[in-house]
Amino acid sequence: MALRVLEATARGRRLDLAFDEEAARLDPRDRRFARELTFGVTRLRGRLDHILAAFTSRPPGSVDPGVLQVLRLAAYELLYMEGVPAYATVSEAVDLAGSVSRGRARGFVNGVLRALGSSDHRATGTPFRDLFPSGEGEAESFLTQWGSHPRWLVERWLRRWSPDEVGRLVERNNLRPPITLAPLDVSADEAVEILAGLGVAGRAVGMGTECLELEHTADVVQALQALPAVVQDPGAHLVIRYADIPSGMNVADLCAAPGGKAVALSRRAAYTLAADVSSVRLRLVRENAERTGADVGLVVADARHPPIHGMDAVLLDVPCSGTGTLRRHPDAKWRLREVEIGRMADLQREMLEAVAPRVRPGGLLVYSTCTLEPEENEMQIQSFLDRHPEYRVEDTGVVPGSHRTPEGFLRVLPQATGFDGAFAARLRRLG
Numbered sequence: 001m002a003l004r005v006l007e008a009t010a011r012g013r014r015l016d017l018a019f020d021e022e023a024a025r026l027d028p029r030d031r032r033f034a035r036e037l038t039f040g041v042t043r044l045r046g047r048l049d050h051i052l053a054a055f056t057s058r059p060p061g062s063v064d065p066g067v068l069q070v071l072r073l074a075a076y077e078l079l080y081m082e083g084v085p086a087y088a089t090v091s092e093a094v095d096l097a098g099s100v101s102r103g104r105a106r107g108f109v110n111g112v113l114r115a116l117g118s119s120d121h122r123a124t125g126t127p128f129r130d131l132f133p134s135g136e137g138e139a140e141s142f143l144t145q146w147g148s149h150p151r152w153l154v155e156r157w158l159r160r161w162s163p164d165e166v167g168r169l170v171e172r173n174n175l176r177p178p179i180t181l182a183p184l185d186v187s188a189d190e191a192v193e194i195l196a197g198l199g200v201a202g203r204a205v206g207m208g209t210e211c212l213e214l215e216h217t218a219d220v221v222q223a224l225q226a227l228p229a230v231v232q233d234p235g236a237h238l239v240i241r242y243a244d245i246p247s248g249m250n251v252a253d254l255c256a257a258p259g260g261k262a263v264a265l266s267r268r269a270a271y272t273l274a275a276d277v278s279s280v281r282l283r284l285v286r287e288n289a290e291r292t293g294a295d296v297g298l299v300v301a302d303a304r305h306p307p308i309h310g311m312d313a314v315l316l317d318v319p320c321s322g323t324g325t326l327r328r329h330p331d332a333k334w335r336l337r338e339v340e341i342g343r344m345a346d347l348q349r350e351m352l353e354a355v356a357p358r359v360r361p362g363g364l365l366v367y368s369t370c371t372l373e374p375e376e377n378e379m380q381i382q383s384f385l386d387r388h389p390e391y392r393v394e395d396t397g398v399v400p401g402s403h404r405t406p407e408g409f410l411r412v413l414p415q416a417t418g419f420d421g422a423f424a425a426r427l428r429r430l431g
Helices: 002-010 015-023 028-043 045-056 065-080 086-101 106-118 139-145 151-158 163-173 188-196 215-226 234-243 260-266 279-290 329-334 337-359 378-387
Strands: 180-183 202-204 212-214 229-231 249-255 271-276 297-300 313-319 359-371 392-393 408-410 420-427
Touching: 002 015, 002 028, 002 065, 015 028, 028 065, 028 215, 028 329, 028 359, 045 106, 045 139, 045 359, 065 086, 065 106, 086 106, 086 188, 106 378, 139 151, 139 163, 151 163, 163 260, 180 188, 180 215, 180 234, 180 392, 188 202, 188 212, 188 215, 212 215, 229 279, 234 260, 234 313, 234 408, 234 420, 249 260, 249 392, 260 271, 260 279, 260 313, 279 297, 313 337, 329 408, 337 378, 359 378, 378 392, 378 420
Parallel strands: 249 271, 249 313, 271 297, 313 359
Antiparallel strands: 180 212, 180 229, 202 212, 359 420, 392 420, 408 420
């Protein structure tokens, strides 16, 4: 099953969608194991390939793609998953390799994995670390190979941040993300107390948020039944806090799926319209709204042709390159190409131009992304303000200064917070 998921992602399928399809019939325990394996391999693919190259005597690109996926899965089990006997991992991998290579690769895979499993390096806290560049004077190679990120992305980040900071960023991206909830009608501390009474452990995240982190991911269903809340990363939650949209307004969320932000906005709005270009994804908004009792109008619409006029406030949570959420979508870092950042910026510009005249004079336009790239964030908004003198940045100071830039933007960095990356600009239309 794990092999089928990785093969689907190699063909361009999104990892989360491929996994959900294949894991639908698994029991919870097997599902958790399969998720750790498939997502873990995807996060550490670059590192695993570098380690495997030392045992195959050939670069990963010269190994049959199906056989390489089998080797990655087995290497991850051997090095990073406890409770699986090495002999069982090797035996299953040999059988899988035989099925994808018509028997030709069985001996090759057996030899590689037995050598890998018997190596003294395997027992260390950072297995095979000495096979990689030192990190001193070789930051780019180290962060690409050990950090398991595309070289072009590492190079881009090193132009903005120090090697230590980029190191913290790639390390964060390679960790399993926690399950965090944003309670809707109670504080995070109150929500923690409510859940504790039901035997569900959690902690308030703090750092300017009203989010809580669950100790056990399996508790999420019970937690959502116990209190009105949405599953939401603190970075996304901070966008809503920063937006600080006053009560009683007519509000539109134009790229609304999966609906966490729209539901949160509806708690204070006179009316909330949630729009999304995808009817399938809009169902997620409906499910979130129905579960939380939120009053949200739904419409299928492209933000380049917004179905609104004279709105008090608009949230434009645009499609983006998503480099702030790579820990949740590890396949995205291998799928993304640098040229796509410019293409996303062009799409975002179209959306901004379409929405700007649909906000009433005196109203608010809140632009947000989950990317770290300046072309889609600060540069995008500065260009918009140059073209639209009727708008200005208005920061109400609701979120802590550590999350705000000197220009008044919201900027949440994973390497500084442990949250998903986020950016937002709160813009007031004058007049």
